[in-house]
Amino acid sequence: MADWGYTCENGPATWIEKFPEARGARQSPVDIDTSRISSGGSAPPLNMKYSVNHPRSVVNPGYCWRVDENGYHSELRGGPLGKDVYKLEQWHCHWGAKNGEGSEHTVDGRAFSGELHFVHWNTSKYNSFSEAAGQPDGLAVLGVFLMAGSKNEELDKVIRLLPFVTHKNDKVTLSDPLDPLKLLPPPKGYWTYPGSLTTPPCTESVTWILFKQPIQVSADQLASMRKLKCGEASCGVEAMELLYNYRPTLPLGNRDLRDFGGN
Amino acid sequence: MAIKYVFLLALACVCVHGKSIYKICVPAQYLQACQEMLEVPTKSKAQLKCIAARDRVECLNYVQQRQADIVPVDPEDMYVASKIPNEDFVVIQEYRTKDEPDAPFRYEAVIVVHNDLPVNNLDQLKGLKSCHTGVNRNVGYKIPLTMLMKRAVFPKMNDHSISPKENELKALSSFFSQSCIVGKWSPDPKTNSAWKSQYRQLCSLCEHPDKCDYPDNYSGYEGALRCLALNGGQVAFTKVIYVRKFFGLPVGTIPAGTAEQSPDGYSYLCVDGTKVPVREKACSWAARPWQGILAHNDVLAQLTPLREKIKQLAEAGTSSKPKWFTGVLGLSEKIYHVADNIPIRPMDYLNKANYTEVIERGHGPPETVVRLCVTSNVALAKCRAMSVFAFSRDIRPRLDCVQEASDTDCLKSVQDNGSDLASVDDMNVAAAAKIYNLHPVFHEVYGDDKTNNYAVAVVKKGTSYTKMEDLRGKRSCHNSYGTFSGLVAPLYYLINKNLIGHDQCIKNFGDFFSGGSCLPGVDKLENNPKGDDVSKLKKQCSDDSNPSKCLQEDRGDIAFVASADLSSFDSSKYELLCLNRDAGGRDSFANNATCNIVKSPSRTWLAAKDFLSDVSIAHTPLSLAQLLDTRTDLFNIYGEFLKNNNVIFNNAAKGLATTEKLDFEKFKQIHDVIKGCAAA
Numbered sequence: 051m052a053d054w055g056y057t058c059e060n061g062p063a064t065w066i067e068k069f070p071e072a073r074g075a076r077q078s079p080v081d082i083d084t085s086r087i088s089s090g091g092s093a094p095p096l097n098m099k100y101s102v103n104h105p106r107s108v109v110n111p112g113y114c115w116r117v118d119e120n121g122y123h124s125e126l127r128g129g130p131l132g133k134d135v136y137k138l139e140q141w142h143c144h145w146g147a148k149n150g151e152g153s154e155h156t157v158d159g160r161a162f163s164g165e166l167h168f169v170h171w172n173t174s175k176y177n178s179f180s181e182a183a184g185q186p187d188g189l190a191v192l193g194v195f196l197m198a199g200s201k202n203e204e205l206d207k208v209i210r211l212l213p214f215v216t217h218k219n220d221k222v223t224l225s226d227p228l229d230p231l232k233l234l235p236p237p238k239g240y241w242t243y244p245g246s247l248t249t250p251p252c253t254e255s256v257t258w259i260l261f262k263q264p265i266q267v268s269a270d271q272l273a274s275m276r277k278l279k280c281g282e283a284s285c286g287v288e289a290m291e292l293l294y295n296y297r298p299t300l301p302l303g304n305r306d307l308r309d310f311g312g313n
Numbered sequence: 314m315a316i317k318y319v320f321l322l323a324l325a326c327v328c329v330h331g332k333s334i335y336k337i338c339v340p341a342q343y344l345q346a347c348q349e350m351l352e353v354p355t356k357s358k359a360q361l362k363c364i365a366a367r368d369r370v371e372c373l374n375y376v377q378q379r380q381a382d383i384v385p386v387d388p389e390d391m392y393v394a395s396k397i398p399n400e401d402f403v404v405i406q407e408y409r410t411k412d413e414p415d416a417p418f419r420y421e422a423v424i425v426v427h428n429d430l431p432v433n434n435l436d437q438l439k440g441l442k443s444c445h446t447g448v449n450r451n452v453g454y455k456i457p458l459t460m461l462m463k464r465a466v467f468p469k470m471n472d473h474s475i476s477p478k479e480n481e482l483k484a485l486s487s488f489f490s491q492s493c494i495v496g497k498w499s500p501d502p503k504t505n506s507a508w509k510s511q512y513r514q515l516c517s518l519c520e521h522p523d524k525c526d527y528p529d530n531y532s533g534y535e536g537a538l539r540c541l542a543l544n545g546g547q548v549a550f551t552k553v554i555y556v557r558k559f560f561g562l563p564v565g566t567i568p569a570g571t572a573e574q575s576p577d578g579y580s581y582l583c584v585d586g587t588k589v590p591v592r593e594k595a596c597s598w599a600a601r602p603w604q605g606i607l608a609h610n611d612v613l614a615q616l617t618p619l620r621e622k623i624k625q626l627a628e629a630g631t632s633s634k635p636k637w638f639t640g641v642l643g644l645s646e647k648i649y650h651v652a653d654n655i656p657i658r659p660m661d662y663l664n665k666a667n668y669t670e671v672i673e674r675g676h677g678p679p680e681t682v683v684r685l686c687v688t689s690n691v692a693l694a695k696c697r698a699m700s701v702f703a704f705s706r707d708i709r710p711r712l713d714c715v716q717e718a719s720d721t722d723c724l725k726s727v728q729d730n731g732s733d734l735a736s737v738d739d740m741n742v743a744a745a746a747k748i749y750n751l752h753p754v755f756h757e758v759y760g761d762d763k764t765n766n767y768a769v770a771v772v773k774k775g776t777s778y779t780k781m782e783d784l785r786g787k788r789s790c791h792n793s794y795g796t797f798s799g800l801v802a803p804l805y806y807l808i809n810k811n812l813i814g815h816d817q818c819i820k821n822f823g824d825f826f827s828g829g830s831c832l833p834g835v836d837k838l839e840n841n842p843k844g845d846d847v848s849k850l851k852k853q854c855s856d857d858s859n860p861s862k863c864l865q866e867d868r869g870d871i872a873f874v875a876s877a878d879l880s881s882f883d884s885s886k887y888e889l890l891c892l893n894r895d896a897g898g899r900d901s902f903a904n905n906a907t908c909n910i911v912k913s914p915s916r917t918w919l920a921a922k923d924f925l926s927d928v929s930i931a932h933t934p935l936s937l938a939q940l941l942d943t944r945t946d947l948f949n950i951y952g953e954f955l956k957n958n959n960v961i962f963n964n965a966a967k968g969l970a971t972t973e974k975l976d977f978e979k980f981k982q983i984h985d986v987i988k989g990c991a992a993a
Binding site for chain 2: 200262
């Protein structure tokens with residue numbers, strides 16, 4: 051059995067045994083309680099630049115689908131990130147067994163059907179992703195809620211390839227141009243707070259930036275994600291389907307949850 | 314440069330003998346009025362040509378596509394126009410009032426308070442008694458909400474367990490101590506009265522708090538000021554021009570008049586918390602721009618003759634106000650001064666007045682949406698057009714559109730929370746609700762009375778039948794097999810009244826009308842897979858199996874049809890049998906709502922349980938239907954759409970109404986009886 055996963059035996063409740071950081075006071079995800087938010091006031095605008103036309107890899111690491119950016123140029127700066135410039139390393143998705151659940155963060159207790167995470171690392175202070183991943187200001191993750199609804203054409207470039215990465219450690223190349231900006235909602239503001247990776251080792255190194263508005267994906271697209279399997283292809287015994295892969299919310303504690311831009 | 318100019322000129326208009334021809338787009342219903350307008354003599358030699366479109370929404374597309382050059386619009390339509398891909402619209406003229414021909418905006422929203430109100434910022438409005446024009450109106454409702462919700466002291470409006478509209482009412486009723494906000498709070502009468510009693514303090518400052526509707530002495534632009542001056546109000550939300558009129562101050566071209574109240578005790582409250590006496594220049598917090606004329610960009614090359622022509626037409630129509638004056642040019646009793654503005658893109662025009670923010674107002678993220686499931690590309694296009702249009706008219710939640718391959722996929726999608734609404738026709742409402750665990754929320758209504766269709770029984774005048782028993786052994790004519798009115802309703806009636814047994818019901822049905830019937834389609838393989846003897850039910854059919862023909866040619870004594878079909882019967886020769894009444898009896902066609910067999914299910918929209926309240930789900934479609942009820946010229950959502958029939962709604966529909974639980978229970982009961990008998 052894998053070290054960790056989302057089943058009874060190895061699910062989020064068991065992570066703390068093997069990954070002590072998962073016990074910390076700066077863990078993610080959290081519930082966004084909109085009545086407790088402090089306004090961020092005026093921050094410099096959030097700025098993203100992504101290369102569109104380069105080969106990417108779509109990978110099944112056994113607990114989600116992930117798109118590796120393979121080191122191509124990108125920039126995330128502004129907003130709550132101070133003067134530092136962050137670079138996109140990979141992006142992946144969390145989902146649930148049925149529509150209406152699956153997002154890791156929740157808003158006033160309400161879950162969405164999924165959540166995309168765009169993981170960036172701080173290139174101004176650190177030399178590599180792995181170095182940054184251990185630092186309190188090492189990572190910045192853009193979170194985008196997914197709502198079941200109309201089909202998302204840009205995301206479909208990835209979804210179309212999921213049948214080819216059904217099993218753990220499967221990997222294919224995505225050569226179509228893809229614009230990550232098209233996967234972000236129209237600029238309607240975001241929430242931000244200091245947190246952690248939501249998968250082991252749950253390192254407390256993430257500045258979270260969660261867009262307030264969800265984007266839509268079709269129910270069929272969500273269904274394709276649930277068909278991924280969390281084990282390797284092996285003789286005879288088929289691995290279990292990855293029906294859901296979200297970590298339940300953890301207390302915000304005394305962390306500052308700020309609101310930037312628009313309603 | 315010169316070449317480019319000539320090229321633009323050629324695009325903009327067809328020049329005949331040096332005269333320019335401009336194509337003005339009109340909703341089809343005003344085409345004749347438009348032709349009449351062309352007959353009006355003007356000094357300008359510029360020529361107009363009328364281009365008919367389905368409605369104003371289609372006119373916007375026509376102008377963008379160069380099938381027309383100009384269309385008169387409201388500010389909200391400018392918003393819709395700005396959302397059309399690759400648009401290059403410009404606002405080329407504004408429609409202003411004769412009273413204020415120089416005002417930059419149609420109306421500016423202001424807050425009026427008593428001078429001695431101890432307030433120095435907007436947060437302190439909390440707990441006060443407020444006076445408003447009415448629900449959903451611009452300066453008295455939308456604009457205050459848009460501006461107040463930005464402030465931390467204003468209650469949150471993003472509780473997803475209640476609808477966006479109820480969130481607004483709840484927030485207002487907890488922010489202000491008492492208010493007067495009259496009008497229909499919900500398009501559904503039951504919801505409206507439930508909210509009026511739950512949030513009654515929003516009515517307590519009205520003249521008639523129990524009614525809380527128009528007319529009320531403390532509603533409207535002046536009423537809000539009266540509420541402030543005479544009824545204990547502390548803050549009023551209204552517009553500048555009425556403040557000036559109310560306090561007897563000069564307005565634009567109108568000199569000072571008689572005051573309802575002395576202006577000395579009152580001030581405007583500005584956004585920064587300062588006060589300005591009402592005698593001085595107002596500080597406003599947002600404005601609604603003027604209506605105007607939208608054109609595509611090529612028209613700019615040859616603008617002057619067009620502008621002159623429009624101005625001369627407006628002047629020519631001012632005194633008599635013919636149909637084209639309002640229907641075609643979009644001018645009105647008060648608004649008929651046409652002013653040339655510097656051509657400006659519609660979005661910039663709205664932004665100038667801070668009006669985009671008012672149009673786009675939300676309730677706090679994440680915004681609720683209601684997802685309508687459709688099955689064709691043309692329905693998707695219509696759904697998206699309805700979405701933008703409803704959003705521009707402040708109807709929330711926002712409508713979203715989901716496309717699935719088939720009707721059953723849509724029902725499944727609603728069950729799985731992939732969308733919120735899917736439609737079914739006729740008796741499918743009962744079956745679909747059962748299979749997919751859904752329930753009806755609203756349905757189409759028809760005719761001038763905007764009612765359901767009814768299954769009716771038509772008999773010849775002068776015959777003696779008054780109840781169903783009288784027709785045993787007689788002959789019958791029917792709408793075709795499988796229809797509610799032709800088969801389901803009479804069959805259910807006979808079984809339910811124990812006039813026939815419920816085993817082998819089709820056979821028993823034939824035996825009851827032993828004189829022979831015409832039930833078209835009864836012998837089709839799919840309707841009669843076992844090949845039973847159904848000859849009795851075919852006996853009275855001829856080449857034309859239409860039930861009206863069947864009755865006319867005296868092949869039957871009674872015809873079972875839908876109330877919508879009655880127009881094909883001669884009302885001087887036929888009348889209805891009132892099978893819904895215990896005593897039976899007869900009545901004229903006009904009374905089919907009270908004299909029928911039973912109410913028919915119409916196209917109905919189903920929702921799943923639990924995900925979003927029915928009030929939230931139904932609010933957007935019902936509000937849109939209500940808004941367009943008398944304004945099909947804005948968006949005719951029921952007629953033909955891009956040359957397709959019955960897209961989303963049936964062409965014959967005239968409105969939408971909340972489905973009563975009782976009706977649905979009846980349909981389920983009928984469904985179960987018929988299903989039980991068909992299986993036997």
